[in-house]
Amino acid sequence: MVAxxxxxxxxxxxxxxxxxxxxxxVIFLVVGSLESSLFAQQTVSGLANGGIYxxxxxxxxxxxxxxxxxxxxxxxxxxxxxxxxxxxISWGLGYWPAFLLTLVIAFVGGILVELVAxxxxxxxxxxxxxxxxxxxxxxxxxxxxxxxxxxxxKFMPSAFPxxxxxxxxxxxxxxxxxxxxxxxxxxxVLWAFFRFTKLGLAMRAAALRPxxxxxxxxRVSWLLSLGWGLAAALGxxxxxxxxxxxxxxxxxxxxxxxxxxxxxxxxxxxxxxxAGAVVGGLAxxxxxxxxxxxxxxxxxxxxxxxxxxxxxxVLLVKPSGLFGRTRVxxx
Amino acid sequence: MRTRASQLCVVGVAAAIVxxxxxxxxxxxxxTGADVAVFVMAILGLNIVTGYTGxxxxxxxxxxxxxxxxTAILTHSHGWNDIATLPVAxxxxxxxxVIVGVPALRFHGAYLAxxxxxxxxxxPQLAENYSHFTGxxxxxxxxxxSGWWLYGVAWACAAVLYATTWVILRGRTGRxxxxxxxxxxxxxxxxxxxxxxxxxxxxxxAAFAAVAGSVYVLINNFxxxxxxxxxxxxxxxxxxxxxxxxxxxxxxxxxAFVQLLPLGLSSGSIVSAEAVPVVFxxxxxAVMALIPRGSAEVLRAAVGLPVRARSSHTSTxxxxxxx
Amino acid sequence: xxPLLALEDVQARYGQVRALHGVTLEVGEGEIVALLGANGAGxxxxxxxxxxxxxxDGRIAFAGTSLGRRGPEDVARLGIAHVPEGRGxxxxxxxxxxxxxxxxxRRGSLDADVAHVFAVFPWLESRRAQQAGTLSGGEQQMxxxxxxxxxxxxxxxxxxxSLGLAPLVVAEIFRILKELNAEEGTTILLVEQxxxxxxxxxxxxxxxxVGRVALGGTSDELSRHDAIRRSYLGx
Numbered sequence: 001m002v003a004x005x006x007x008x009x010x011x012x013x014x015x016x017x018x019x020x021x022x023x024x025x026v027i028f029l030v031v032g033s034l035e036s037s038l039f040a041q042q043t044v045s046g047l048a049n050g051g052i053y054x055x056x057x058x059x060x061x062x063x064x065x066x067x068x069x070x071x072x073x074x075x076x077x078x079x080x081x082x083x084x085x086x087x088x089i090s091w092g093l094g095y096w097p098a099f100l101l102t103l104v105i106a107f108v109g110g111i112l113v114e115l116v117a118x119x120x121x122x123x124x125x126x127x128x129x130x131x132x133x134x135x136x137x138x139x140x141x142x143x144x145x146x147x148x149x150x151x152x153x154k155f156m157p158s159a160f161p162x163x164x165x166x167x168x169x170x171x172x173x174x175x176x177x178x179x180x181x182x183x184x185x186x187x188x189v190l191w192a193f194f195r196f197t198k199l200g201l202a203m204r205a206a207a208l209r210p211x212x213x214x215x216x217x218x219r220v221s222w223l224l225s226l227g228w229g230l231a232a233a234l235g236x237x238x239x240x241x242x243x244x245x246x247x248x249x250x251x252x253x254x255x256x257x258x259x260x261x262x263x264x265x266x267x268x269x270x271x272x273x274x275a276g277a278v279v280g281g282l283a284x285x286x287x288x289x290x291x292x293x294x295x296x297x298x299x300x301x302x303x304x305x306x307x308x309x310x311x312x313x314v315l316l317v318k319p320s321g322l323f324g325r326t327r328v329x330x331x
Numbered sequence: 332m333r334t335r336a337s338q339l340c341v342v343g344v345a346a347a348i349v350x351x352x353x354x355x356x357x358x359x360x361x362x363t364g365a366d367v368a369v370f371v372m373a374i375l376g377l378n379i380v381t382g383y384t385g386x387x388x389x390x391x392x393x394x395x396x397x398x399x400x401x402t403a404i405l406t407h408s409h410g411w412n413d414i415a416t417l418p419v420a421x422x423x424x425x426x427x428x429v430i431v432g433v434p435a436l437r438f439h440g441a442y443l444a445x446x447x448x449x450x451x452x453x454x455p456q457l458a459e460n461y462s463h464f465t466g467x468x469x470x471x472x473x474x475x476x477s478g479w480w481l482y483g484v485a486w487a488c489a490a491v492l493y494a495t496t497w498v499i500l501r502g503r504t505g506r507x508x509x510x511x512x513x514x515x516x517x518x519x520x521x522x523x524x525x526x527x528x529x530x531x532x533x534x535x536x537a538a539f540a541a542v543a544g545s546v547y548v549l550i551n552n553f554x555x556x557x558x559x560x561x562x563x564x565x566x567x568x569x570x571x572x573x574x575x576x577x578x579x580x581x582x583x584x585x586x587a588f589v590q591l592l593p594l595g596l597s598s599g600s601i602v603s604a605e606a607v608p609v610v611f612x613x614x615x616x617a618v619m620a621l622i623p624r625g626s627a628e629v630l631r632a633a634v635g636l637p638v639r640a641r642s643s644h645t646s647t648x649x650x651x652x653x654x
Numbered sequence: 655x656x657p658l659l660a661l662e663d664v665q666a667r668y669g670q671v672r673a674l675h676g677v678t679l680e681v682g683e684g685e686i687v688a689l690l691g692a693n694g695a696g697x698x699x700x701x702x703x704x705x706x707x708x709x710x711d712g713r714i715a716f717a718g719t720s721l722g723r724r725g726p727e728d729v730a731r732l733g734i735a736h737v738p739e740g741r742g743x744x745x746x747x748x749x750x751x752x753x754x755x756x757x758x759x760r761r762g763s764l765d766a767d768v769a770h771v772f773a774v775f776p777w778l779e780s781r782r783a784q785q786a787g788t789l790s791g792g793e794q795q796m797x798x799x800x801x802x803x804x805x806x807x808x809x810x811x812x813x814x815x816s817l818g819l820a821p822l823v824v825a826e827i828f829r830i831l832k833e834l835n836a837e838e839g840t841t842i843l844l845v846e847q848x849x850x851x852x853x854x855x856x857x858x859x860x861x862x863x864v865g866r867v868a869l870g871g872t873s874d875e876l877s878r879h880d881a882i883r884r885s886y887l888g889x
Contacts, residue, residue: 070441072448120620128387131441132572133619135389139565140612147605198758205744205755212742215705216805217730217759256561260449267445301460305453312446316437 018322025283032290037170042293043286048176048245049261050285051183056238056255056262057269057277058187059231064271066207066227069118069130073137075255075262077113077232078239080141081106083149085240086156086250095159099240103233110232113137114225145252153251158244179241186237187278190230203227238262257304261285264311270321280322284310345583346490353482361478362550363590368485369547370586372492374570375579376539379496382576383505384532385512386435390447391540392564393454398424398541399548399559400458400465407471414484417545424541425534432533436526451564455556470555473548485546492539497579499535508532512577540567569611572618575625585625588614656718658683658841659704659734659809664712665865666696666703673699675865676712681809686835686842688852688873690886691862697845698739700862701811704843705729705736717808731759735807739814739845741798745787749778752786752797756804764804771800774830792823799830810834811843816851824848828855849886853877861886 033040056074063071081102088098121133160178164171194200205213206220207227213220242258243250262277265284269276284307291298291306298306314321353361373391380386398420405411405419431450435443458465465471499505507528510518519525548554566589574585593607618625657680666674674696681687689697703710706721706729714721716732730736735756744752753771757764772779775796781789786797795815802810812831816824832855834840846852853859853873861869861882869876876882 068441070445072444117616117620121616124620124623126623128440128444129619129623131387131444132568133616135565135568136612136615136619138612139569139608139615143606143608143610143612147603147609151605198754201747201751201754202758205747205758208744208746209742211707211726212738212744213755214726215707215730215736215738215742216755216801217727218755219727256452260452263445263449299460301456304449304456308446308449308453311449312434315442315446316434319437319442 021322022279025287029286033170038293039290040170041172042289044172044176044180046286046289047282048179048285049247049289050265050282051180052238052242052245052258052281053261053265053285054278054281055183055186055234055241056258057265057281058190058274059234059238060262060266061269061271061274061277062227062231062234064266066203066224067122067130068127069134070263070271071231072131072134072259073113073141074231074235075239075259076138076141076145077106077109078235078242079252079255080145081109081232081236082156082239082243082250082254083145083154085236086154086243087149089157095157099159102236102240106236107229107233110229110235111225113232114228118228119221119225142252149252151252153249156240156243156250160244175245179245183237183241184278186234187274190234191274193230199223199226260304260311261288261307264307264314267311267314268322270323273321273323276321276323349486353479356478358478361482363594365478365481365485365546365550367583367586367590368482368489369543369550370567370570370590371489371582372543372546373540373567374574374582374585375489375492375496376536376543377567377571378574378576378579378582379508379539380532380536381571382578383500383508383512384529386529386533387440387444388447388533388536389444389564389568390450390454391536391567392559392561393447393450394424394427394537394540395544395547395563395567396454396458396559397427397537398544399554400544401541402545402548403466403471403473403554404464406473407466413473413476413549417488417542420541420545421538424544425538427541428534428537429530431537432530433526435533436529447564448561451561455560458556458559466555468555468557470553470558473552473554475552476549481546481550485550488542488546492542493579493582496539500579504528504531566611569615571625572615573625578624581625655683657681658717659843660713660715661700661704662713662715664700664703664710664714666699666708666710668699668708673708673865674703674710677703677862677865677867679860679867679870681841681843683808683841684835684839685858686831686844686856688856688859689843689845689862690849690852690859690876690882691868692885693847694864695862696865697862698813699865701736701738701813701843701845704811705734707736707738730805733806733808734811735802735805735809736811737798737802737813737815739817741794743786743789743794743798743801745785747786748782749784749786749789749797750782752801753778753804756801757806760806767804767806771803774803774834775800792819792827795819795823795827796830799827803834807840809841809843811845813845814847815844816846816848824851831855849882 029043033043056078059074060071063069063074084105085098085102088101089095093101117133117137118130121129158175160174163174165174165177194204202213202218203223203226205216206218206223210220238258239255242248242254248254248258261284262281265281266277268280268284269278288303288307292300292303353364356364373395376394377388377391380388401420401423402413402416405416406413435446438446459468462468500508507518507523510521510523511525511528515525544559551558570585570589572585573588574581592610593604659681661677661679663676663678664674665672665676677696677700689700691697699708702708704714704721706725716734719732721729726736744755747755753768754764757767778797778800786794789797799812815827815831819827828851831842831844835842844852844856853876856873858870858872859876860867861876869879869882871879
């Protein structure tokens, strides 16, 4: 199907809009925080949620960049990993050892999912079939969580003490600050891997131009599985942070709504830009939280539809997202 | 012709089974049979938009919700007769489908899946929010009906919609739909208006789902946001995949699979009811990997129809794709 | 001495369309061999058949080993570097990263290879951090060649190096190819529309027509061949 989006204006004209928008957002948040301590607290909590959306969003971008597949099971895989962490902790393992072990298990799990569920379908040569298969994985994994651990809500401990950290007379919860820190750290570690290591470079090349990469001797299919593993590990970070957050309950459907926010973040950033997903996630988290606090008719039930509308607007107006470029891609 | 005769035979036998079945069932199971009809209609709708014009939708639960709530509100709050609400639901569903179909023209493939997925999650939230109309989380209750009545109404509607679909698809519109699915470029050059046909497909598809939703509400005799949640949209997709996208043959199989498997598993002792989604997920993956054309392929082969050449309805032909 | 590359009755297809109907040719070590022919004759497909980018039947032997069903990754690791039509540079990556990718499958220090590449293409050194997509066409072609050299190939296959480039740049590229062959003995299999350039650089050439080898011989022989002169050399 030929989808041609006419390039209306030269890049130099539109090029300033996005940074200006971002600057305006940042200024708004900073000024508001200085004015009101409630605003500051809500901004920080919002950014904490945003960190959760951002990390899952980057996982989505990782897979989309390499394969043009929108992985609907990303959230469910994160949920499964979080339950594993919960299980390890309830068996007596310390929080951080459980956290790290879960990352490893999630990594392996992601590779397995790609090999068993995605690759056999991909052989048929059809992006949409793979998307449907990923929905199959979503159903399977969420069902497996319910089957193995039951549907009742569980309690997930947090790594961060239930203390507050005072800055300039405003109290911020350690939970929020810790969440922001860990999610950003995870994304940065991944960025460093791609930027500075041989394997990272090979993966980037494989995602950009698989045929040319093969000619250089790179085993593209194997790196693809690896990519799924990394995405799953990042999703696990998102899930564990989400479960520890006060507004999210550990249950099989935990990540369904968060997946939408993560998609909105990824779309906002342009599905192929990890940096965009991070900025998008943080922005969505902060703005939705503030809207929820300050705008009276925005009830908790309207937050998801609001994110959906935002995503819709971006897709209709600038489908390549705020950070994407309208470029021609040879399929 | 051998194939024509065997086709009619199969249809006749199937119709006879459907007509005679309720006589041998308990009242409860008759309403389950009605549930299968509901899914037949919903899958029929999804098939029109996904199987025949290649626009993927994982949000058909939302259209069912529109129909369902229409019927519930009209019956509960305004005292309408239940059957009378069905044409209304059909019309409103059609409008909703067109409203969704217009912006959907701008999306393709996985993006559309994404948007419809979000719709499927957003609609229950909206229903919960505007509780003044919808009864919020509590929902609305309707009078109960006998299993006979439900079975009859449900399958009558399903038969009507099935026949309608068959007629549409045989004619010019159907050929236009298939052209849109297989190659948009070729379709446009043959004078087939993409916008009109894709939107029409969405409208019809949503209308069918709305009627399905209405009947579903009548069967369950109550409605609340959870009834039309994400799971419903996913189950419709599962049913459509098992049925086989792009063909009318497997629809009853797909609907029966989605409705009856959970029952079969929970009454048996091999696996518990909670394993149902695991089985469903595994089936979806297996079907997409092994028999992408679903049970329709198997049935067509059994009846002697040629296996359809690989249609490109869900593939991106090698071309320049501007993002 | 057995040829470095030997194709025997090689067939290849794109889906249902047969592109090669039985190509037989060979390339000796240290030679430059050119493939000539009209558009659609199968020149690019022949290179793709060797590198495994396209499904093929028939026998292909490289340094005595049969290539069998090997895909591009394995063929590259055997020592065949394929610079495809359109160059295959990674436009989003930097010049340095592109070069790095050439040797990605090798362990150990790359210093010697890097020094070598910078010696052949001196201007590359100052542009290491530049994004490859912002280079000119000729520079991208040279970058693609440089990346192939980082693989330390025994056989260098180059597809349409002059495509879309100005004559001066084309001359430079051919000079470099000849130099690589003369000074380092790099074996080159060259696909090139421009017959004059090819016959000038190559020792031997084959003319492909409709997926088959129609003619083969030394460049001198072919330059004097009547049909070739008329169709490809224009006089």
